[in-house]
Amino acid sequence: MLDLTRDPVSQLRLALERPGQASSDFDLNPEFRLPGGRKLRPAAVLITVTLATGVPQVVLTKRSSALKNHPGQIAFPGGKREEYDADAAANALREAEEEIGLPHAMPRILGSLPTHETVTGFEVTPVLAVLDQPFTPVADPSEVAEVFEVPLSHLMQPDNYLIEARIWRGMRRHYFTVPYGPYYIWGATARMLRQLAVRLEA
Template sequence: MTADTLTRLRAAQNRPGSASSDFDLNPGVVLPEGRKLRPAGVLVAVTEGPGGPEVILTKRSSALKHHPGQIAFPGGKQDEGDPDVVAAALREAREEIGLPSELVEVVGTLPIHETVTAFTVTPVIGLVTQDFDPVPEPGEVDEIFRVPLSHLADPANYGVQWRRWRGQRRHYFAVPYGPYYIWGATARILRGLAERLSQ
């Protein structure tokens, strides 16, 4: 990983910013009082590719009950055995894509993102320090792929789209790449990173 990429990511991570949510583009949504939010961590894994830095993403299994077939970061909810959300993100990346935790240099975290499924997700920026053989977790991950950071870091590549959800029109961010439709919480987190990188 080039020193320039590391410097840019550290600077982006250190910039002040506010939390985001799946409701950012839907100000009319009224969230239930007393809702219980569960902590989770996702790994924004940045690795060196042939044309520059890339971000590792997954396509969730189409057989899953929640978010089948969607594009996501490696990650998941914080378990009792995880000391914090950073550890949860590293553990999930190990389980979901076969990324050894010792090959990840944690740069820092971004502000939390609240999802419609009642999670407070902490994005963890991590540099993959050397090559590894990705192994998708059976039943959880259909595909592991990479997207150039340059594509994800350009705010102009993000659009606002909508679909019906629980009888209402719900707007969300999307940042398509080739055959991959990256949207929802994943796109919102990436857009937040793009905003920080472009400052």
């Protein structure tokens, strides 16, 4: 079993260096044919691992129920890329500052995972960062209903991931989940976390 309390930054860096492929909300549904020539909108999310307490935790949010896309779901801070964002890291840091009040200069960026395509037409770059200092989130209520943390050790165990299904546009769509206490983490968020978990175990 991984011991992520001992030098987690080195382990995360090694995971980022390992080869991998882009993922998709449709990974578990090979019968679903994505349309050719589709245009995806670039976006980025920030996977923040906090280290200040000695027990690495991952910062997650519960999205506002008033949002158009993915209302009430568990997600990373993030969103679509704007023209003035220099790159995916700048995109993710800006969104994290807007959504949960994380100062953009505070996280240490380690790198990025391969992109993830969502059912809503975004090509999302997961940007991995660590936070050495204590941080008190200030949520933007128009976007975020709650900010919470989940132990990295729970999220980095592939055996903790389940495959569930629901009907979507008249078809049964399968997806990953990684429940934690009262939080139902699923879909794109669970898929991107599992991608990192598999790399850590490689």
